[in-house]
Amino acid sequence: MAGKRKDKKGRILLKNESERSDGRYQYRYTDVFGKRQTFYAPTLDELRQKEKELQRALDNGISYSGGKMTINELVEKYLALKSRKCYSTVTTYQSWADSIKQEPFSQRSICDVTKQDAQLWFQKMQETGRAYSTLSAYKKLLKPAFSMAIDSKLLLQNPFDFRMDSVASNDTVKRNALTDEVITTLLDFLKNDKQYARYYDVCVVLLYTGMRVSEFCGLTTSDLDFEQRTISINKQLLRRNDGSRYIQRMTKTKAGMRTLFMSDAVSESLHNMIREREKQKVSPMIDQCGGFLMLTRQGNPVVACNLEVPLKKAVTKYNAEHPEKLLPRITPHIFRHTFCSNMLNDGVSLPNTQAMMGHENPNTTLTYAHPDATQAMAEMARINRQREQARASV
Incomplete structure (x- = not known):
């Protein structure tokens, strides 16, 4: 035992153990990353308990020091x-x-x-x-x-x-696709309200294309082919949270790069937005790209918040004027949910709906689909009629 290091109480200290001048004990070792580490304890017994924990971690291939990060x-x-x-x-x-x-x-x-x-x-x-x-x-x-x-x-x-x-109760208000009645009521109100009429065409485009709001904001005139009736989705326009600058990015996923059909209603609304945009004296450029479809009154390209806020205010205004027939909470994103639900409820296949939505995973598309009880009843009635007619013809 001669030459062995001891603490003040005469106990032999093991390799890498030492007693500090303040009475605490410390243990030094090299971790799995080759870095020297030290841990401390008020007593020798507690120090050795930590040494055992360290050894168990090392035996299991775990970094003891890494586990100490917050x-x-x-x-x-x-x-x-x-x-x-x-x-x-x-x-x-x-x-x-x-x-x-x-x-x-x-x-x-x-x-x-x-x-x-x-x-x-x-x-x-x-x-x-x-x-x-x-x-x-x-x-x-x-x-x-x-x-x-x-x-x-x-x-x-x-x-x-x-x-x-x-562990927690789900108090989330379920997001439902908009019914045909709600859509008609909203569009009629926007179209005839002087204050919010400029947002009518936005709602039409989002409702009948299912594109993301950021993709709509990134649309430019070069993305539209009115002759072929197509819309090219190839980018999105965002703005930093602090509002400091615009950011133009590729679509959210590779599947987001897609071409959408332009219906008559969508074509008319896009033409309306282009005519309104041409009243601006200056066309802003973002990352050497110009010709954005919709601009704010200050002449800047719109981003999501420029559409969410006025749409919310429009619904509030409508509800104040029509307390007998209230509209639910409506955001620009709910149009995407509604589009997806309508496609699937109308019999469009999941792969085709997924392609229109720009989703990489079909499961993502299904999360956007909201079953409609009325449509489900109509579909049930249709199938039963077909089966009854088939049996009658036998």
Whole structure:
């Protein structure tokens, strides 16, 4: 035992252990990335307990030091891998990350978070007023971030691998496709209202093409072929959250690059927008691209918020004037849901509807489809009539 290092109590210190001048104990080691690491404990027994945890992590191929990073640090690493995704997706994920940072829970080390901890955190957030949709967004970011940590040998289990409805009640208002009656009421009101008439043509184009709002904003006159009755969808126009500048990007997915049919109603509305645009003295250029179909009163290309706000105000105005026949909440994006539902309900095949929507995955198209009870009844009646006629002819 001669020559062995001891602490002040005469206990022999093992390799890499030492006692500090302040009475605490420390252990130094080299992690799986070749970096020197140190952890501390107030007592020798607690230090050795941490050494056992370290050894178990190493035996399982897990980075003990990496597991000490906080939830916020893990999310930032995950977002760095998302940087090549489309701009709107990255922006959305970053906004979720910024919200998560405001939660004290996010300062915890990822190795200390259990599934029960995560579930209790979500329950408490809903109890304090967080919406179910907000919690779902958090989970949509945190679950894959922790999966990345598992792939990187930082953890063994994912604490966010659970069903949302098992810990929180779904208070989300279901988004429904617009009925024919609602569509007729809205379009009639817009067409005859001096204040909001300029948004009539926008609604027609979105309703009968199913394009994304950002794709509509990115449309230019060169994308329209009135002779062949086609619309080329090849880009989207966005603006930074702080409003500092416009951003022109390719479509959200490769499948988003598509050609859409131009109906008579859509053709008329597009012509109307072009005539209105030509009244502007200057045609703005974004990334050397000009000829945008719709401009704000200040002469700038419209983006999503320039359409969402006035449409909301138009519905509010209509409801104030017609309390006996209220319109539901309507956003530009609901026209895309309505288009998809109408295509499928009218018998268009899923692959063809998927192509028109610009979705890479048919399951995404199905999430946009909203069954209509009235149409379902009509379809049931039609099929039964056919079967009855077939039996009668035998």
